Amino acid sequence: MLKxxxxxxxxxxxxxxxxxxxxxxxxxxxxxxxxxxxxxxIKALLSPENYASVKIVHCTDFIxxxxxxxxxxxxxxxxxxxxxxxxxxxxxxxxxxxxxxxxTMSLATLLIGRIKGISRPAIxxxxxxxxxxxxxxxxxxxxxxxxxxxxxxxxxxxEVYTREHFQTNIKVGLLSNGEEEGxxxxxxxxxxxxxxxxxxxxxNIEASDLFKKDIDVVVCDGFTGNILLKSSEGAADSIxxxxxxxxxxxxxxxxxxxxMKKALKKLKKEIDYAEYGGAPLxxxxxxxxxxxxxxxxxxxKNAIFQSIEFGEMDISHxxxxxxxxxxxxxx
Amino acid sequence: MLKxxxxxxxxxxxxxxxxxxxxxxxxxxxxxxxxxxxxxxIKALLSPENYASVKIVHCTDFIxxxxxxxxxxxxxxxxxxxxxxxxxxxxxxxxxxxxxxxxTMSLATLLIGRIKGISRPAIxxxxxxxxxxxxxxxxxxxxxxxxxxxxxxxxxxxEVYTREHFQTNIKVGLLSNGEEEGxxxxxxxxxxxxxxxxxxxxxNIEASDLFKKDIDVVVCDGFTGNILLKSSEGAADSIxxxxxxxxxxxxxxxxxxxxMKKALKKLKKEIDYAEYGGAPLxxxxxxxxxxxxxxxxxxxKNAIFQSIEFGEMDISHxxxxxxxxxxxxxx
Numbered sequence: 312m313l314k315x316x317x318x319x320x321x322x323x324x325x326x327x328x329x330x331x332x333x334x335x336x337x338x339x340x341x342x343x344x345x346x347x348x349x350x351x352x353i354k355a356l357l358s359p360e361n362y363a364s365v366k367i368v369h370c371t372d373f374i375x376x377x378x379x380x381x382x383x384x385x386x387x388x389x390x391x392x393x394x395x396x397x398x399x400x401x402x403x404x405x406x407x408x409x410x411x412x413x414x415t416m417s418l419a420t421l422l423i424g425r426i427k428g429i430s431r432p433a434i435x436x437x438x439x440x441x442x443x444x445x446x447x448x449x450x451x452x453x454x455x456x457x458x459x460x461x462x463x464x465x466x467x468x469x470e471v472y473t474r475e476h477f478q479t480n481i482k483v484g485l486l487s488n489g490e491e492e493g494x495x496x497x498x499x500x501x502x503x504x505x506x507x508x509x510x511x512x513x514x515n516i517e518a519s520d521l522f523k524k525d526i527d528v529v530v531c532d533g534f535t536g537n538i539l540l541k542s543s544e545g546a547a548d549s550i551x552x553x554x555x556x557x558x559x560x561x562x563x564x565x566x567x568x569x570x571m572k573k574a575l576k577k578l579k580k581e582i583d584y585a586e587y588g589g590a591p592l593x594x595x596x597x598x599x600x601x602x603x604x605x606x607x608x609x610x611x612k613n614a615i616f617q618s619i620e621f622g623e624m625d626i627s628h629x630x631x632x633x634x635x636x637x638x639x640x641x642x
Numbered sequence: 643m644l645k646x647x648x649x650x651x652x653x654x655x656x657x658x659x660x661x662x663x664x665x666x667x668x669x670x671x672x673x674x675x676x677x678x679x680x681x682x683x684i685k686a687l688l689s690p691e692n693y694a695s696v697k698i699v700h701c702t703d704f705i706x707x708x709x710x711x712x713x714x715x716x717x718x719x720x721x722x723x724x725x726x727x728x729x730x731x732x733x734x735x736x737x738x739x740x741x742x743x744x745x746t747m748s749l750a751t752l753l754i755g756r757i758k759g760i761s762r763p764a765i766x767x768x769x770x771x772x773x774x775x776x777x778x779x780x781x782x783x784x785x786x787x788x789x790x791x792x793x794x795x796x797x798x799x800x801e802v803y804t805r806e807h808f809q810t811n812i813k814v815g816l817l818s819n820g821e822e823e824g825x826x827x828x829x830x831x832x833x834x835x836x837x838x839x840x841x842x843x844x845x846n847i848e849a850s851d852l853f854k855k856d857i858d859v860v861v862c863d864g865f866t867g868n869i870l871l872k873s874s875e876g877a878a879d880s881i882x883x884x885x886x887x888x889x890x891x892x893x894x895x896x897x898x899x900x901x902m903k904k905a906l907k908k909l910k911k912e913i914d915y916a917e918y919g920g921a922p923l924x925x926x927x928x929x930x931x932x933x934x935x936x937x938x939x940x941x942x943k944n945a946i947f948q949s950i951e952f953g954e955m956d957i958s959h960x961x962x963x964x965x966x967x968x969x970x971x972x973x
Binding site for chain 1 (some may be wrong): 772851853864869880881882
């Protein structure tokens, strides 16, 4: 049975939604949770039955959001350090954390280690699409400065991950300021050449097409990925707020707004990050899932499911195999 | 009276909306339009009265969207070349074009020339904000690869332009992947240090805060600016489409949707680029306004108003003065 180490201390809302997420996940799937955190707190939040089906690694220290990621390595008593260490030592197969994402990232990279051929692990996240299945974007924040080789590796990792998910032909695109070949910044243009080695590569993709084109993977550096994610989030949020503002300004629209509530609720579900769970850090020898600091019960449950799926699909080995296969055809 | 050279041939919809935009602008403001394009076509679209109040520079050649910007300099017979040349020769004070934006940009830079102290002109565009007046973003496409000096210059130009617009204290932010100092990619971190020389500089700003924070200027390179603009556009468009999809799926929501139509119309007005006109190319000795290829009558009218305002505010000289002032305090 798959063993998942879960950091119960790092989230913005404390251990409650995390433990509740674990309990919900246990109802639906078979796995062994290893809860890292304050034993008394954890016990208080679990029924005796659930208490029997988890393992606990006691600790009370954790990395705060305002701490520097670079200090994480010295905090060997912190919950995220201990959780990642369990994976490193083979006592767990995966780690899920809603804590300091920078700390999780550097600890996972340093302790678990990279797949042979991957120089930079990347955070990959699914974004919703209207007419198409969701699109995986990577990197969305692990590496602010990237070279063409890094972007190429992101393309390979994204291809493998989505192929395992969708079990069909995959289309990989490179985020750019225009569709035509020749668009892009200096690094992007070099990455374009390298990505041609993938049959799945379909060329440049513009940010406006992300939500409508039948694209499965969008490759970008972590800085641009952050801008892409945050501006989409900001624009979507603003549209909904503007709509509400206009609705409140007229009575007929107010009535209309009430009637449309159901539609808005459906919409919210469609764009809710909690539906997606967390974001896997691709490129490591084992699985690390970075959950949102504001994760609720459902988001944690889904992040755990992602880690189980990751193990079942054997993602890390498949990335390694794909890379060595590509190297063979290139030499 | 201010003389504005207008390229009537480059737009996606031909000369009609452009000429109509000029006629509408003439009704509201005093200026002399110099229409560059096919004289017979232009004459057919103007009333005798309007025909008397414009000048025409006849030409039939123009740069097509699929042409390379780098070829524009050799197309001396093209409408955009002739329109920019009028400004260069002092026969016009400003140029407005809805044609090939890359061509407009390179021709304007080469023929009109840069302000002393500006190494790279930048395209600046206003984005809507909910709680605050609109925000100027630059660069949104002129320079895909920038160094820290370029970003600093963008900050100065944005500060001057918005200060003239809003006649109040201005806040300049640097687009980054986090608010804290120390966030950003390598070039961004260097630009942060340089931007400290502006009292108006308030530090890093995240893409998600763009639509809600009281920020007046957002500085970024042209690649990131494109991603920011296009992803906001794509997300906003998707939200509206998703809403429509959900509305169509239930009868009550459908009724609600009808009632909300008015609110949606107001919203559309708020985010419609036509309301903003075009985007000035800041950093040139004279004014060049880049209008959207799909500009309608209203967008052209507003782009012309922008060029008149640009002249009235004497933006180019004020940028030059601000730069030399900054250099004096630094040495």
